[in-house]
Amino acid sequence: MSTLAPRVVVVSRRSELDELLARHGTRGAAAFFLRQRGRDLDEVTARHEALRAALTEVGAAVPADWRRGSVERADLPRFLFAPEDVVIAVGQDGLVANVAKYLDGQPVIGVDPEPGRNAGVLVRHRASAVSRLLAGGRPGGEARTMVVARLDDGQELYGLNEIYVGHAGHQSARYVLSVPSGSSERQSSSGLIVGTGTGATGWCASIARERSAVPELPGVAEAGLCWFVREAWPSPATGVSLVAGVLGGDSELELTSESERLVVFADGVEGDALELSWGQRVRVGLAGRRLQLV
Structure with missing residues (x-):
C-alpha cells in the first residue's frame, strides 16, 4: 500500500502594499495616501518584496515529490487541512496563532520574512532554513498548549x-x-x-x-x-x-x-x-x- 506524500501548505497574508492597491487602485494613489500620513511607499514596497522573496524561497525548498497547497489568512476558516500536511506560516508571529486553531497535530514551521522587525517568537526560522527542515521528511515539533x-x-x-x-x-x-x-x-x-x-x-x-x-x-x-x-x-x-x-x-x-x-x-x-x-x-x-x- 503506497504512502501518501506529505503536502506542504504555505500560509500567508496579503502584504500592506497589496491591501493599499486593492483599496486605492494605483501605486500613485497609494503613495499619496501614505504621504498624507507621513509614510513612504518605498518602505511599504520593500516589505512587500521581502515577503514575496521569502515565499519564493520557501516554495523552492519543498521536495519535488511532495504535494503543495497555499492559503491566505482570510481564507483559513474555509480551508481543509489534511492529517499529513506540513504547514509553513510566512509572516508575523500572529499568523502562526491564526492558523493553529484549524490544525490538529500537523507540524508548523514559522518563517520570518523580515528578521529583526518581528519578535520571532513563533516565526523562528528564516526562509533559507526550510530546505534543511524538510530534508529529513515530515518534521517534528514541540507541543504548545x-x-x-x-x-x-x-x-x-x-x-x-x-x-x-x-x-x-x-x-x-x-x-x-x-x-x-x-x-x-x-x-x-x-x-x-x-x-x-x-x-x-x-x-x-x-x-x-x-x-x-x-x-x-x-x-x-x-x-x-x-x-x-x-x-x-x-x-x-x-x-x-x-x-x-x-x-x-x-x-x-x-x-x-x-x-x-x-x-x-x-x-x-x-x-x-x-x-x-x-x-x-x-x-x-x-x-x-x-x-x-x-
Missing part, C-alpha cells in the same frame, strides 16, 4: 494565545461566572480572557501588569492556563471577587450569558467568532490538541 471554548450547543473554538468572552464592542457584558472551586458570581465586565503560556507574554501579560496581585502566569511548555476578568464592575447585583486565577488538568470556567449577545473569539480574530444568546453557556479550559511548533 492550546485553549478551547465549548458552547452548550456543541460549537467549539480553539486558540493558541487566548480566548475572549464578552461583548462584541468590548462594552459591559453581563453573565454568571462559575469557577472550578464551585464558587459562582454574577458579573458585569468588559470581558473574560483565558490565556495559554504562549499567550502569557501578550494580552494576559498586559492585564497582569495593571494588577497588584496576580496568579503566576504559565510557561510556554506548561499545560496550564491563566484567566482574568477585565474591569469587573461592583454593584448591588454584580460582584468583583472572582477576577483572576489559573486552570489545569480538566478544570474549566463556565460562563452563563445574561446579555442578548456575547461573542467568543480567539487570538484577536473577531471575524471568526461564536455567539452566545441569553441563558447560553460556554465552558473554557485546556484543549486536548496541541500546536506542534517546529
